[in-house]
Amino acid sequence: MTGEDAALVDRFCDMLAAEAGAARNTLLAYRSDLAKAREALGSPLGEASDEQLKHLGEAWSDLAPSTVARRAAALRRFYAFLFEEGIRSDDPSAVLPKPKQQRPLPRILDPHEVERMLEAAEERAASDRPLALRNLALIELLYGSGLRASELVTLPKTALRRGEPFLILAGKGGKERLVPVSERAHEAVRRWIEVHPGGRWLFPGGKVHLSRVRLFQLVREMAADAGIAPDRVSPHVLRHAFATHLLSGGADLRALQALLGHSDIATTQIYTHVDASRLVELVNARHPLARSRD
The missing domain is CATH 1.10.443.10 (Intergrase catalytic core)
Structure with missing residues (x-):
């Protein structure tokens, strides 16, 4: 990820570290998910429109529901940050995919x-x-x-x-x-x-x-x-x-x-x-x- 997107992601991760106390591995996971979203969009994350984000569901159709949910969650938090900071005048994350997940019960030992x-x-x-x-x-x-x-x-x-x-x-x-x-x-x-x-x-x-x-x-x-x-x-x-x-x-x-x-x-x-x-x-x-x- 280069250019303006890289700068925005850096600011976003600085916020997560300072305000939410996010650990290093958590920040690396956010960076990875945002980079993959940028790759799927083929255009800058910071400027993505509702219409562009709607197509992410199709682009991620082969992924596990848990992976899609995690990437969408990363984007939601990213766009909420951009909106709160006044970098964007809107928050387009409502159109992101929301796959249904059924968490399996853990294995049991008597x-x-x-x-x-x-x-x-x-x-x-x-x-x-x-x-x-x-x-x-x-x-x-x-x-x-x-x-x-x-x-x-x-x-x-x-x-x-x-x-x-x-x-x-x-x-x-x-x-x-x-x-x-x-x-x-x-x-x-x-x-x-x-x-x-x-x-x-x-x-x-x-x-x-x-x-x-x-x-x-x-x-x-x-x-x-x-x-x-x-x-x-x-x-x-x-x-x-x-x-x-x-x-x-x-x-x-x-x-x-x-x-x-x-x-x-x-x-x-x-x-x-x-x-x-x-x-x-x-x-x-x-x-x-x-x-x-x-």
Whole structure:
């Protein structure tokens, strides 16, 4: 992207960084989506008319609905910025495509399956072999605190302090949040620290910290050790298990939102599906008509 469009996008990204606290990866994603929109239009973004924007739906017809929705969202925010700054006298974004998306429910792990994974990891850690102790600490933090994979692998060695039941970390967009740490996780990390090879990171790997790809592989290996199909398990599935099992145990949706670090509660609701039998039980126990028949 060159010329006037490049200058406008620079100003737009400066605003996102300064006012919305957008992270570097978020800004790169916006730049990429706006550049692809400029390519599809074949003319300057800043000057695009309603009629030109209407044709983007056709140009993006081969893309996944989620991709179209993301690019359209980037354009809407861009044109809202141009309008608010007085760079344009109108906001043409109303004509942008609005594909219907159906977000799939995350894969489910039963509490007993997670317990099997934890037990298998504990059995291996009984040998006091360093890698087995590391793996136990990884799974205890993943399931016990609901950390994202990127948050877990980038924890500094000093993240958990003795006697403190939580840690403070920077999640998406650099937003800080408190994350609870169970006594089990504390103990697993303590055992791992005793044989830790040293360095800045709690989970070192290569020249820096453990990679997300390697974490993914380790989690699948632990699933296989517990007799669970590896393709059913990932770090995100364990984060989802943390959320759904807490909800089933009576956790409040707003509290869950804070624990997961979601800025929008609508995102949290994806994690809140429960089995049909529990819903039926809830209706039978709490609905006024059900009680009136007693």
